[in-house]
Amino acid sequence: MSDPTPGIRARQAASFGSRAGAYAEHRPGYSREAIEWGLAxxxxxxxxxxxxxxxxxxxxxxxxxxxxxxxxxxPDPEMLAELSRLLPSVTALEGHAERIPLPDSAVDAIFVGQAFHWFDVGPAMTEMARVLRPGGVFVPMWNYEDESVPWVAEFTGTASMGWRRPATDGDRQPATHPAFTPFESGRFRHAHRRTAESLLETLQTYSRVIISDPAESAPLVARVRGFLETNPATASGEFDLPLITWTFRSRRR
Incomplete structure (x- = not known):
């Protein structure tokens, strides 16, 4: 499938708030080791x-x-409200990557989980350079299913709606910017504890599923359910879904 049009991308980017509670409950966290590597x-x-x-x-x-x-x-008020409900002691602000509501050199590190591909990259990196102190670190990261595990590769093939995922670090390499050093990359394995039903819930928090017509999404969910209920690794009770946190880091010059 070709990359989505700007209109579809905008709908995808704005879709998550409608599933904020499910996103909080069913999306995986990130490898602690990856976050520590980013900070280092x-x-x-x-x-x-x-x-x-x-x-x-x-x-x-x-x-x-x-x-x-x-x-x-x-940027999404429903997602922000869910964050504030779950983490009431954290300072939570509405804002966009291209317009960050912070003063210059306000932070030592910037993390972006599963979202850098939604940004207008040039303006966003310029704005990140503004709020990040010199010597601070910028860490974009993504979770992916670990397709080196045979049943996981079969699952992702069954769950695909035609989207393309990067195959190498070079495919996902973030854009360059004069304010930042070249990116280093690392991959960190972890797992998400799931059942067949909760993994189906995770699937339904993906933007392409959220915005799809029920005539497209219902057969997809049925197909994936059939796979999970017959695959020996997932058919009975809880299981670990193997993941890789694909992580990059770059220092503010």
Whole structure:
């Protein structure tokens, strides 16, 4: 399938709020090791971090658990409300990557989980450079199913709606920007505890499923259900869905 048109991309990007509660409950978190690796890219010890396009706080929660002062910025008011409900002690602000509601050099680290591909990259990186102190680190990251596991590869093939996922670091390499050093990359394995039913709920938080016509999404859900109920690794009770957190880091010059 070709990349979506700008209109469809805009609908996808704005779709998550309608499923904010399900997103919080059913989307996986991120590898703690990946987040620690990202922080280690900064000069000095990061103390204040920005979770940009924070969603319901999947990255925010881990950063706060590591003892950082965290600011979460999210454009969707429903997602932001869910984040504030779950993490009431975190400073949560409505804002966009291209217009971050923070002063210059306000943070030591910026994390973006599962959202960098929605940004207007040039203006967003310029704005991130403004709010990130020199020597601070920018860490975009994505969770992907670990397709080196045979049943996981079969699952993702069954669940596909024609979207393309990157095959190599080069395919996902974030854009360059003069304010940032070249990106380093790392991959970190972890897992998401699921049942067949809860994995179907996760599937239904994907933007392409959210915005799809029921005539397209209902057969997809039925097809995936059939696979999960007959696959030995997923047919009975709880199981671990193997994941990789694909992580990049770059230092503010």
């Amino acid at each position: 890219g900064a000069d000095g010890t990061p103390r204040r971090a920005l979770d940009l396009a924070a969603g319901t706080g999947k990255v925010t929660e881990t950063l706060a658990g590591l003892g950082l002062d965290v600011i979460a910025v999210e």
